[in-house]
Amino acid sequence: MERKWLYGKVMDQTEEEMHPVIDYKKCTGALACYEVCPAEVFDVEEIDRVKRAVVARPENCIECEYCVDACPEDAIELIED
Numbered sequence: 001m002e003r004k005w006l007y008g009k010v011m012d013q014t015e016e017e018m019h020p021v022i023d024y025k026k027c028t029g030a031l032a033c034y035e036v037c038p039a040e041v042f043d044v045e046e047i048d049r050v051k052r053a054v055v056a057r058p059e060n061c062i063e064c065e066y067c068v069d070a071c072p073e074d075a076i077e078l079i080e081d
């Protein structure tokens with residue numbers, strides 16, 4: 001019983017999911033990530049008087065990296081939960 005629980009914990013650790021984070025020091029509000037994301041991870045909000053993408057639904061991410069490739073400012077990276 002205990003071993004099964006431990007095995008479950010190990011499995012949980014290997015199944016960590018990735019999601020994007022935006023570096024707002026680099027982001028210029030191009031919204032490329034918002035436009036290319038197939039999973040509706042991003043919303044658009046006004047931040048410092050500029051419309052920028054925000055990570056609204058990280059749990060939706062399918063780790064395709066389209067947003068990472070599309071960002072002209074190299075402002076997005078995927079990190080583990």
Ligand code: SF4
Nearest residue numbers: 037061062064065067
């Ligand atoms: S990796 Fe893909 S699914 Fe995840 S946020 Fe970026 S574009 Fe969307």
